[in-house]
Amino acid sequence: MTTTALPISAHPAVEGGLQLEVTSVSVQTESIVSIILANPSGGTLPSYVPGSHLVVQYGDGVNAYSLTGSGNAPSEYAISVLRVEDGAGGSMAMHQLAVGDRVYVSRPRSAFAPVSTATHHLLVAAGIGITPVLSHARAAADRGTTSSLIYVYRPGAGAHVDEARELLGPALTECSNRTGFQEVLTEQLASQNLGTHLYVCGPGAFMDGVLGQARELGWPEARLHSEAFGAAELDEGEPFSVNLVRSGIKLEVPAGVSLLETLENAGKTIPNMCRKGICGECSLSVLRGAPQHRDLYLTDEEKAENTTMMCCVSRSEDPELELDL
Amino acid sequence: MSINIDKNPESDVLPERIRRFPFPFTAEQYRYSANVEPAHKTVETEAGAWGAGLIDIDEFYLQELADRDQILTRDPSRMQVLPHMRPAVWDALTAVLSSMAEDYPDTMSFHREGNTCRWQNTLQNLNIEFTAGDDDSLPGGPMRFLGSQIQDDIVLLDIREDTMWLDAGLVSFAADWSFSFDVGMNFLEIHGPVPRVKEENIVRRAEQFLMRLQPGEQFRRTNWTMTIGQRLDTSTETYPEWGPDRGTIATDPDLPDKLHLRVEVQHLIRLPHTGVVMFLIRSYLLSLTDIAKVPVWREKLGHVLAELPEDMAEYKGIIRYRKAASDWLLAS
Amino acid sequence: MRSVSMPSAAGSGLEPGFRGVICASFGVTGDTAGHDTGDRPRHDLRFVSANPEALADLRSVLGCSHVGVRLVLAGPPADIRAAAAAAAECGLLEEEMTLLCDEAGPRVVYCPHCRARTTVGAAGTEAECSGCATTLFIADHFSRRMGAYLGYSAHVEEAS
Numbered sequence: 055m056t057t058t059a060l061p062i063s064a065h066p067a068v069e070g071g072l073q074l075e076v077t078s079v080s081v082q083t084e085s086i087v088s089i090i091l092a093n094p095s096g097g098t099l100p101s102y103v104p105g106s107h108l109v110v111q112y113g114d115g116v117n118a119y120s121l122t123g124s125g126n127a128p129s130e131y132a133i134s135v136l137r138v139e140d141g142a143g144g145s146m147a148m149h150q151l152a153v154g155d156r157v158y159v160s161r162p163r164s165a166f167a168p169v170s171t172a173t174h175h176l177l178v179a180a181g182i183g184i185t186p187v188l189s190h191a192r193a194a195a196d197r198g199t200t201s202s203l204i205y206v207y208r209p210g211a212g213a214h215v216d217e218a219r220e221l222l223g224p225a226l227t228e229c230s231n232r233t234g235f236q237e238v239l240t241e242q243l244a245s246q247n248l249g250t251h252l253y254v255c256g257p258g259a260f261m262d263g264v265l266g267q268a269r270e271l272g273w274p275e276a277r278l279h280s281e282a283f284g285a286a287e288l289d290e291g292e293p294f295s296v297n298l299v300r301s302g303i304k305l306e307v308p309a310g311v312s313l314l315e316t317l318e319n320a321g322k323t324i325p326n327m328c329r330k331g332i333c334g335e336c337s338l339s340v341l342r343g344a345p346q347h348r349d350l351y352l353t354d355e356e357k358a359e360n361t362t363m364m365c366c367v368s369r370s371e372d373p374e375l376e377l378d379l
Numbered sequence: 380m381s382i383n384i385d386k387n388p389e390s391d392v393l394p395e396r397i398r399r400f401p402f403p404f405t406a407e408q409y410r411y412s413a414n415v416e417p418a419h420k421t422v423e424t425e426a427g428a429w430g431a432g433l434i435d436i437d438e439f440y441l442q443e444l445a446d447r448d449q450i451l452t453r454d455p456s457r458m459q460v461l462p463h464m465r466p467a468v469w470d471a472l473t474a475v476l477s478s479m480a481e482d483y484p485d486t487m488s489f490h491r492e493g494n495t496c497r498w499q500n501t502l503q504n505l506n507i508e509f510t511a512g513d514d515d516s517l518p519g520g521p522m523r524f525l526g527s528q529i530q531d532d533i534v535l536l537d538i539r540e541d542t543m544w545l546d547a548g549l550v551s552f553a554a555d556w557s558f559s560f561d562v563g564m565n566f567l568e569i570h571g572p573v574p575r576v577k578e579e580n581i582v583r584r585a586e587q588f589l590m591r592l593q594p595g596e597q598f599r600r601t602n603w604t605m606t607i608g609q610r611l612d613t614s615t616e617t618y619p620e621w622g623p624d625r626g627t628i629a630t631d632p633d634l635p636d637k638l639h640l641r642v643e644v645q646h647l648i649r650l651p652h653t654g655v656v657m658f659l660i661r662s663y664l665l666s667l668t669d670i671a672k673v674p675v676w677r678e679k680l681g682h683v684l685a686e687l688p689e690d691m692a693e694y695k696g697i698i699r700y701r702k703a704a705s706d707w708l709l710a711s
Numbered sequence: 712m713r714s715v716s717m718p719s720a721a722g723s724g725l726e727p728g729f730r731g732v733i734c735a736s737f738g739v740t741g742d743t744a745g746h747d748t749g750d751r752p753r754h755d756l757r758f759v760s761a762n763p764e765a766l767a768d769l770r771s772v773l774g775c776s777h778v779g780v781r782l783v784l785a786g787p788p789a790d791i792r793a794a795a796a797a798a799a800e801c802g803l804l805e806e807e808m809t810l811l812c813d814e815a816g817p818r819v820v821y822c823p824h825c826r827a828r829t830t831v832g833a834a835g836t837e838a839e840c841s842g843c844a845t846t847l848f849i850a851d852h853f854s855r856r857m858g859a860y861l862g863y864s865a866h867v868e869e870a871s
Contacts, residue, residue, distance in 0.1 A: 098491065101470070101652035103594055125652055127473075127491060127511070163593050167654045170463040170537050170546075173802060196512075197466055245728060246778040248802035272730055272779025274806040276540045327416045328598070332588040334412070350584045351413075456826065540804065557823045563856030572852050615823045615863050619845070622867035699868060 064158045066290060066310030067109050067116045071160040072099070076151050077130065082213040085137045086182060087149055088122075091159065092130040099128050102162035104193035105186045105253070105281065108133060109160035110148065117144035120185035120255075120281075121162060122214065124192035131159070134213050136182040166253070166281035168193060173249025175201040176242060178264050180256030184214050186281055187255055191221050201225065204242065206235050206256070239264065243271045253279045291346070294370035298322075298379040299341055313338075313365040322379065324365060331367035338363055339378035344371040395438060397672060398427030400665050401642050403601040407682035411575055411691075413585050418597035418646055425675045432482040433597065433646060434475065434529050435661055440502060443530045443611065447551040450612055451523070456559035457551050457614070460522050464547035467535050467655035469511050472521045474650055474657075475529060500528060522549050531646075531659040534558075538590055542566055543656060550614075552662050554604050554641060555696055557615035574690040589656050592649040599646045604695045605704070606641040611662055625696060629703040635671070638704055639664040640680060667708060681708030725754055725772055730779035733772060735794060737761055740813040741786025748783075761790035766797045773801040783809045787816020789830050792858035799855070820849050821859040828859055837865050 064071070074091035082088050091108075093099055102125040107118045110133070119133035135148040151157070166186050168175060175194050177187040184205060194201040202225035205218060209230050218226050227242075229235040243252075252273065254264045261280045268278055290310035296317075297304050307316045314336055317324050326336040331349030340363050347357040349364035356362060363375075402424050422430045429435070451457055460468055473491065476498050480489035488499045494511040509516040517524040525533060526549040534550065536543040543566040550558035561569050566589075570582045592598070606613055607624040628634055646659040671677040684697070684705035692698040731752030734743035738760060756772065758765035773780070782798055784791040791810050798808060817830050820838055827842020831849070840847050840862065847862030854861070 100595060103652060103654040106594075127493065127652075161593070161595055164654050167538070169539055170467070170653065170655075171539060171802070244730065244777065244779070248773060248776060248778060248780070250778050250802075272781070274804060276804050276806050277778065327414070328588075329417070330415075330588060330591075330598075332413045332584055333415055350587045353580065540806075557861060559826075560821060560823055560852075560854055560857065560861050562854075564854055568853070568855070572850065615861070619824060619864045619867055622864065626868040 065111045065114070065116050068111050068158045068160045071109070071158060073156055074099075074131065074159055076153050076155045076157065079151060079153060082134055083211050085211070086134055086213045087137075088132060088134045088213070089148065089151055090130050090132050091157065094156065097129075099131060100161055101125055101127050103164035103167045104189045105166035105168065106162040106164045106189070107166075107186070108162055110144075111158040112144050112147035115144055117148070118163075119148075120166075120189065122185050122188045122192075124196045125162070125189065126193070126196055131162075134182065134185050166255070166279065168253070169251045169279070171249070172251040173199065174247060174251075175199065176246060176250050176252045177201055177203040178206075178239065178252065178254040178256075179203065180206040180260045181208075181211075182213065183254075183256035183260075184212070184218070185255075187253055188214055188218065188221075190253055191218070195221060202242070203227070204229065204235065204238055206230070206260075239267060240271075243268050243273065251277050251279060255281050291369040294372070295374045296370075297374060297376045299376055300379055307369070312367065313363075313369065317365065317379075326366055329366045331364050334364065336364055336366045338365050340375060341378050342376035343374055345369070345375060346371045393426055393672060394669075396665065397669050399429055399435075399437060400424070400426065400663055400669075401429040401601060401644050402426070402673075402676050402679075403603050403642050404676075404679045404683055407679055408686045409603075409683045409691075411573075411581055413581055413588065413600075415585075415588065415598045415600045415647065418599045418648075424673075426673045430599070430644070433478045433648075433659075434482060434531065435644070436483065436502070436530070440530060443552075444527055446611065447526060450551040451526070451549075454616060456616075458522055458526065458549040459559060459562045460520075460547040461563065464535055464537060464655070465514065466512075467537065467650060467653040468521045468525070468547060470650040470653045470655065471533065471535060471657050472525045473511055474648070475525060475659075479528070503528075522547065525549070526551070529659070531661040534658040534660065535650075536566065536589070536656040536658065538654060538656065541590075543586055543589060545569055550660070552611035552660075553614040554606070554643065554662065555613055555615065555618075560615070572694070574694050589647060589649075592647070592656065594649045594651045594654055597646060597648045599644060602643045602645060604641050605697045605701075606639045606664055607637055609639070609664060609666075611664070625699050629700040634700070634703060635667040635707055637666070638700070639666050640670055667704060671708065677708050681705045685709070725775060727775045729754060729772075729776045732781045732783060733776070734783045735769060735785070737765075737784070737786030737790035737794065738813075738816065740816055741784075741790065741811075743783050743785045743811065746783050746785070746809070746811065748781075751781075758790075761786075761793035761797075766794065769794055769797055770801055773798060773803060781807050781809070783811065785811035785813070787813050788818040788833075789816065789858070792819070792855070796856055796858045819857075819859040820847055820862040821854070821857055822847055822862050824864060828857070829862075838862065 075094040077092045078090040080088050104125050107120050109116050109118050122132045135145050137149050138145045168190055175190055177190055179187045191201045203222050204227045206229045227238050252268055254261050265278055293309050295306050305316050305320055307313050324336050327333040332351055334351040340361055344360050345363035346369045348367045351364055420430055421428050476489045480487045486501045490497045496511055497508050499506045514520045532550040532552050534548040537546045545561055545564050566586045567582055607628050613621050642663045644661045648657045650657055670680055684701045692701050732748040733754050735756040736743045737758050784794050795808055815833050817832055820829050820831050822840040822842055824845055825843035827840055829841040831838040836849055838847050846865045848865035850861045852861040
């Protein structure tokens with residue numbers, strides 16, 4: 055049954071992305087399904103960096119899910135989704151997807167990349183945190199680098215266990231209780247050759263524990279890599295309004311739309327170049343209110359003065375900003 | 380194209396090298412800035428236009444590739460790939476070839492099934508099959524092969540330890556730097572010798588920008604200097620060959636023909652599978668004689684050269700002759 | 712805990728899986744003795760210079776160490792920079808190395824014209840290349856991979 059029609063318009067977070075078709079839905083565990091997405095017209099999809107996530111639109115909302123493949127010239131994208139009963143609804147909507155449904159997705163985004171110089175990848179995952187590290191393990195195998203995985207899951211509730219076993223063989227350690235995990239972790243953290251990097255994904259407290267223990271054993275920050283699943287920053291910001299004092303008009307800047315775009319939509323011509331907060335072209339004078347500075351152009355001192363802002367990326371800390379426009 | 384034939388009867392006969400030249404100055408003075416903008420955007424100039432595509436192929440294609448081949452045979456150190464960069468080179472090759480096939484459908488095509496790739500380039504009568512990831516499947520390996528298909532120099536920057544590392548590339552046409560010496564340096568170290576940029580925090584800002592690019596995103600910027608003679612290889616390696624010209628050009632009666640504005644169009648691309656940042660550096664030379672055929676260019680370049688602060692002129696290696704050049708441009 | 716091994720026997724005095732601090736001194740001026748490693752286990756190495764045998768010893772010590780190890784290098788730039796480059800090739804990160812540099816000691820200049828390396832004194836802005844006899848201007852441009860400063864032919868533009 056196809057209940058999820060393609061939404062009429064793409065959410066800003068998936069703009070410039072892809073429209074894909076669900077080609078397979080399979081049950082991993084009681085609460086986790088794997089969804090395969092492919093190009094409706096066939097052909098390969100953009101390659102992605104191992105550990106990347108995909109932003110998927112459901113209704114008016116978006117959620118981020120880790121891709122589980124190696125990312126090398128893929129013909130399909132695979133994600134696994136844990137049903138969260140009291141979440142914002144994204145995971146429930148994803149669980150209702152059926153073969154043939156179409157969804158808007160972003161291009162894959164990388165925020166948990168493997169280190170190219172690593173000679174060994176030590177992967178640590180808990181629960182649904184298996185998804186990005188499975189991608190890492192596959193890519194390492196592709197590139198001829200070794201990896202090992204410590205995977206913690208509740209008995210009967212582990213996703214991708216068979217794939218992990220096949221991929222890693224004896225380099226996989228499965229743990230179902232805290233004490234056993236602690237022993238394995240300590241032993242492995244203390245016995246890694248110099249080229250090893252650590253990657254951890256799971257609930258926040260779990261990751262904090264693993265990273266804390268690594269630091270205690272002398273691991274420097276540059277060897278530690280982590281991703282909080284489901285928390286990939288979408289960065290669309292809060293809505294706010296701007297009062298253009300010289301023009302005598304007031305505009306609303308919605309979440310997910312930049313101030314620059316809002317001004318352009320209102321017919322204002324603002325000089326701009328990079329639209330990424332680095333070139334400094336779209337600078338505006340602020341008369342009142344505190345901008346939320348998200349650019350790379352202004353110095354910390356200039357930002358603190360709150361008299362200038364880069365309208366392509368920066369937003370507002372206050373509900374309203376007054377601009378010299 | 381915005382050539383106004385009525386007002387300027389000369390411009391309808393302007394040769395292609397002038398019409399396609401990426402004249403970089405928008406004002407009568409120049410300072411360093413993080414002048415990046417999205418790629419694939421046509422820029423109209425007073426003489427023509429540039430910048431529509433990623434890889435620009437022009438009338439000098441085969442000549443420049445032959446020059447590069449000779450340079451690499453003479454000095455193999457112009458190409459280097461640190462071992463951990465092998466996947467990134469394949470990522471770069473497949474990304475560039477598929478982009479060329481899109482931009483030049485009449486002369487080029489690229490097909491990939493899994494790791495099996497087929498590349499056709501009729502400009503070189505080339506039809507070749509290779510296996511992505513297998514270095515032996517292409518003559519000279521993937522980096523050398525990429526360098527035989529595009530006029531751009533190639534630099535690959537790996538991202539680690541919250542910085543970028545120049546860990547691979549093929550640079551035959553360096554403008555006064557040594558690629559082989561810089562291999563293995565981080566972004567800040569590479570730019571150590573550039574005046575002003577450290578104080579102005581430009582390097583760190585540019586680095587943050589590049590590291591935040593998402594895979595697949597493509598930006599570009601321009602940079603410029605001057606070169607004496609129609610020569611693209613002004614590397615530190617060959618400095619004893621071309622350096623002496625800097626001392627004699629100011630009084631050379633042939634200065635307008637010998638002295639060239641050199642513009643680099645640099646594309647900045649985050650590669651899709653490795654996340655490595657690829658710099659493609661495409662160099663263009665245009666003599667002052669040619670520049671002067673476009674009155675606005677003649678005047679702008681004349682003022683930029685006259686006004687440029689001493690430290691920047693020194694770093695660009697133009698301090699001994701920039702006055703002679705601007706005098707000629709502004710007098711004609 | 713303190714263990715000392717002679718250069719020729721380096722590695723043999725180190726228990727496999729070492730995760731303490733390796734302190735390597737080079738030449739007569741290099742001295743890590745004063746470097747406080749706190750209560751972490753420490754392994755001292757002393758070398759005359761960063762010659763190929765010394766670097767091989769250092770590599771073998773790092774090769775049997777585990778993540779958590781730290782390296783302290785003391786001596787003239789020419790030696791500790793070469794050692795740091797070797798350590799980086801073994802997988803050691805910048806964060807894991809401390810360089811105690813004797814700035815008055817010799818340094819290395821790379822000639823891009825003939826690719827030779829020349830060891831020169833700390834003072835002066837020019838040196839003669841040991842490979843092609845070119846007088847090199849020594850630029851303030853340093854490569855950690857080569858452990859050397861960039862030189863280039865001096866006075867080229869004045870020759871007219």
